[in-house]
Amino acid sequence: MTADSPATPRDDNSGGEPAPKYQCIRCTGPFAAVPETSLGRPPGPQGYHLEAVKPGIFWISAGGYDTMFIVTEQGVIVIDAPPALRSMLVPAIQSVTSQPVTHVIYSHSHFDHIGAADIYPADAVRIAQENTATTLQQYQDHRRPLPTITFVEEHTLEVGGSRLELRYRGNIHQPGNIFIYESRQKVLMLVDVIFPGWVPFRNLAVANDVHEYLRAHDLVLTYDFDVMVCGHLTRHGTRADVETQREYVQQLRTASRKALATVRIEEVATRTGTENIWALMNGYFEDAVDAVTRDMLTTPTSDGRLWTERLGGADVWTPHHAFSMIQALRVENPD
Template identity: 70%
Template sequence: MLEEIKPGIFWISAGGYDTIFMPTGMGVIVVDAPPALGPHMLSAIRSKTAEPIKYVIYSHSHFDHIGSGDIYPDTAIRIAHAATAELLAGYADRRRPMPNVVFKDEYLLEVGDKKLELRYRGNIHQPGNIFIFESTQRVLMLVDVIFPGWVPFRNLAVANDVHEFINAHDTILAYDFEVLVCGHLTRPGNRGDVEAQREYVLNLRDASKSALATVKIEDVGARTGFDNLWGLMDGYLNDMIEMATQTVLTVPTSNGQLWTERLGGADVWTKHHAFSMIQALRAENPD
């Protein structure tokens, strides 16, 4: 699927992955190179412009988003955060060529009629995962954090830091954007998608806190015994996960719907999100 989401900004999607490219009048800017899109990236770009691919932005280092980076010309200037560059140096993967331009906090890319603000706002998914903002047309790209119309990918999108992941929703909403490109699923997002996922994640946090305060390990031990410590911990965690999951799935949300009616996959992955949230609260921030 190829769509012009704003004048001169093209969104391409296939196989649950998506990204963008932009002709500028002075060469094409493209973000990422998901292997799921493969050679479709080049044909899609050529279907809209004959300009050479001049700049490649890496959203972060994960292979599923930049693992076809070698399809772009060697002459293209690749831009990434310093943490991404460090990770890529360790991988030494020819399919993910090293960036030529590396930044720490922010970088402004101005080419032709396009101006992109690249910023690092913390470890919200993986070190080096950046915000990419075209302010004139109010298009924001942030990969692997928001999942339009769905709950996050399993275990809170495999976030390195759950608390930073939670805070990221407010950071996103502080941007003046209309369209959000998220890297996954079936469509671009919007502010309503961020607000819905934020509410879901905060509901989950509240339910997990309640489960931590309610479930007592001694009560679980009375059922499982205390000799097998891993059996005891498994029962303890499972009781908390079950309590938090049922709370999230049975209490109506702010618009009166259940989460299973409002976001896809809530029935499948809420229990996995509850595990990650409970662990983050228990191990890092019990208050």
Template identity: 40%
Template sequence: MFFVSGLRCPKVLVNSILAVAVGMLSGCVSTPESHQHSAHNQAVATAAAADFELDGYYESLPSLGKKGYFVEQLAPEVYFFSTGIYNNLFFVTPEGVVITDPIKGKGKLLKQAIREVTSQPVRFMIYSHSHLDHIGDAYLFAGEGVQIVAQVETGKALRKYKDRNRPVPHINFGTNYTLSIGGISIELIYPGEGHGKGNSIIYIPSRKVLMYVDVATPKSVPFKNFAYTIDIASHTRGIEKALKLDFDVYVAGHLHRTGTRQEMEEVLAYHYASKEASIKAIKNVSYLKLRAKTKTKDIENLFGEYLTEVAEQCYQILKPEWKHRLMGFEAFTRGNCDIWISYHRTHKAP
């Protein structure tokens, strides 16, 4: 694990010569520099500064090797599986294996990863939510002896989709469900709609490990338009509820690594900051002034110009603090601002 928690610097700082060059630029590290290396360091510094300006904070994806995935034991019975972009947990007990979220196109790799650790059969399959990208290979694990568990809303959605790749759950829970197997208890908790109806927390209290998918990717700005969340306030509340649980490590459904509690708190802080920035931006941008200046005669275009300007201002407010803290800032911040702006227009005016 190469990430240095709490270091507000690009990831390159921690393991390469760039540490010296960028550190000098950013004040993250300070190291004496010899004269003979100064020209080289200058060139590296220039390149790193360009990356820094373009991307802000980032972590490079480590090599997946020939296997195409990573497996890491997080605690007794608890294994982390990642294909770099997507991830999940599986549990190995003397009474069988429990898997979560068989990622679309990666089910065979998950089978291989499980076989690296145990010859026990899969007994349970938990869906975090109904989305195809996360559970699209469920059919590879479904069959005799495998019980599928999901929240009621996930079950409803899957019965509607009639997708053979995503078989419907056998066990449909409401707010809470405890799956006890082979000496561990896996708690399933529905914190409300958030990222989508049915999206549930998978929590192992005895191991202080939690999985909550598509809600708070570590060191990352929420995905485009908050990953298409319909109810943004409920999405924020979901993270607040997750943080009430006692955990040290969490699995976000995405990224090559797990996250820490502090990293989930940081994403929540971005939720608050982007909400606040959107309110400021709404107050800063005058629709009437924009109307006086615009060249368009189309009232819809005018409204579009106004919303674009508000999102731009919101992005500018967030940039000094967040660009160098979270990945995806350039890609997703304006879209996230858009979601809050719609929320203020339709749900709760500032």
């Protein structure tokens, strides 16, 4: 097994009952069945699913990417423009209102979420956190027009009776990634942090700072919301989804700390020798990732089920999450 590959199961005959085995996979499977609670509405014949999650607030999903827009009496506020929805966003908006898009909010600078922002009117007001604006200024990508309004920590947008609170709360995914909150109807949008019904995207959602990413789960739960739009997958989220993912990453952190305390590089050296340092370190990481993956996939969770029974993709990406967590703990050594 490499640090980026699922572990190979092995029996533990150290006494008592053998440890339960987890099913390892390669890119071709076999994969654990996706829990029913992870599945959402499939795209319709037009290629997307459109749903009014609250009066005037619409969620749109193409199956792997999603976003939302808000229809007001003074225009439409839209958040992001995933290229996966390039041909669908404007028709979807026009299917429910004749109001023009007047405001565009960028959740962050990543192309897979705002790479089709050129579909909106050129005179629309575009709002982003200053880190996002700086990054886009460097890219000079016509598909991601520069924001016209930027802010450092907070910005409130009020249009036609809708009030959106935009807030930057640190490097929880990449610098500039913001919370977007419609407080009157209790709708929260935060992209690339929570993955409703699934484990996070590979390597803890490629978070720029793993420890800030973990903290984000607690920050999300400080908001009073009952609908959450997360940027990915086939359904919008709930508070329960956030609590479940928080349990997963916290258990991952605990298991990774345990592995760092118990996996001995001296024992690895008996297999690899010490001359080839990279072989030695690779063996060390393999053993640590294997230990964390075994712990995560064989230990019952708070409701008695395994993670493969609660979150889609737990068997696929837990080894990758384990590597990222081990690295963050080993290199940064936080309290």
